[in-house]
Amino acid sequence: MTRSEVPISGISVFHFHDVTWRYVGQMPPTKKLQRYLYYVYSLVLNLLITVGYPTHLMIGLIKSDSKSDMFKNICINLTCLACSIKTFAFWWRLAEVQKIYAIIAKLDNHISQSADKQLYMATVGRAQRVLYFILFIGLGAAFSSEVATIIGGFLGEWRLMYPAYFPFDVERSVWGYTTAHMYQCIGVTIQIFQNIINDTFPPMALAMLAGHVRLLNVRVARVGHDARVASVHRQVSNAQFLLCVEDYKDLLEFRIAIQRICSLGTFVQILVTAINMGVVIVYLIFYVDGIFAYIYYTVFLLAMPLEVFPLCYYGTYMQLEFEQLTYAIFSCNWMEQTVAFKKNLLIFAEQSLREQVVVASGMFAVNLDTFFATLKGAYSLFALVVQMK
Structure with a gap:
């Protein structure tokens, strides 16, 4: 079997998400007995981590006495709270994921030519690189936090990764500190994986x-150019064009499903990113007292906008590809086609003029304009905090 004959599947790029959803308690198995045990596992995990982790940070924030601990706590508190909100929002719309899988599988079956398969494999590669990019960022931030905590401890002062509340003595008990540290380490790792699937899908x-x-666009532009003037070939061209129209309808459903999935989560992520960046800059300038903490929060500061960037970039990329559809429609050999074909073409061209954009909670368009607005918002918050200080 040659490379062009190998069946392709766009769904395969989401294998990491399917596995991770299973482990974080969001995708139950099909067998009844396993499903009930899984529900217990999911309930315990989400109560301890998804709900408990931001809660213990929030109580710690309320009990903070120093401004340093307050700014330090706000950064991770907002991040974990946003992660929990995105996790529940994603779980609520998890049925849309199966709809997206079905649309991708249907569209994959219409890819037949070798050049189209090569173009599609490049798309699959880009999607996979998004996963690797955000996985590297998330795990890098967690690793730098743990290293900074351990090195700081060996240099003289053992502190928790993040100021937080525990119902037992953490500072004077070795077992208390070890338990608290392990909970924070395991908890932040689970939340990072939750965040990765929320931010990469x-x-x-x-x-x-x-x-x-x-x-x-390629298929539409190709319609009619390989056919002769004979009426039978005109009918074939019309059938090919109508198939493209059906695929366009599926692509619109694809966009709507993505918007339903990421609407609330993206809104929260953009808002929290702007706030957190401003807070971290203030903390770095006025309160960081160690080189390892400085390195960690510098990494943290860079990681936040980098997690938002792929979403905004591909939101813009998607818009531009939809805008090219009108040009592709009039690039086909429509002049030699039937009257019915030309009527279908005019209707399709009129529909293709509509702007296709993903909107977060009806407020933010998911594109590069929003990304740069987020950076501007972070700077404005930083300037405000400095003036108040």
């Missing part, structure tokens, strides 16, 4: 959507 889905729109 929408941009990867947008990358796949943009890739399928590009393939549709």
Whole structure:
């Protein structure tokens, strides 16, 4: 079997998400007995981590006495709270994921030519790179936090990774500190994996959507150019064009499903990113007292906008591919086609003029304009805090 004959599957790029959803308690198995045990596992895990982790940080924030601990706590508190909100919002819309999988599988079956397969494999590669990029950022931030905590301890003062509340003595008890540290270490790792699937699925889905729109543009532009003037070939061209119209409808459903999944989560992520960046800059300038803490919060500061960037980038990329569809429609050999074909073409061209954009909670368009607005918002918050100080 040659490379062009190998069946392709766009759903395969989401294998990491399917496995991780299973481990974080969001995707129950099909067997009844396993499902009931899984519900217990999911309930315990989400109560201890998804609910408990931001709660113990929030109580610690309320009990903070120093401004240093307050700013330090706000950064991770908002991040973990946003992660929990995104996790529940994603779980609420998890059925949309199966709808996206079904649309991708259907569109994959329409990819037949070798050039189209190569173009599609490039799209799959871009989607996979988004996962690797955010996985590297998330795990890098967690690793730098743990290293900074351990090195700081060996240098003289054992502190928790993040100021927080525990119902037992943490500072004077070795077992208390070890238990608290292990809970924070395990908890932040689980939350990072929750955050990774929450932050990578929408941009990867947008990358796949943009890739399928590009393939549709290529197919539409190709209609009629290989056919002769004979009426039978005109009928074939009309059938090919109508199939492209059906695929366009599926692509619109694809976009709507992505918007339903990421609407609330993206809104929270953009808002928290702007606030957190301003807070971290203030903390770095006025309160950081150690080189390892400085390194960690510098990494943290860079990681936050980098997690938002792929989503905004592929939101813009998707918009641009949809905008090219009108040009592709009039690039086909429509002049030699039937009257019915030309009527279908005019209707399709009129529909393609509508702007296709993913909107977060009806407020923020998911594109690069929003990304740069987030950076500006972070700077404005920093300037405000400095003036108040």
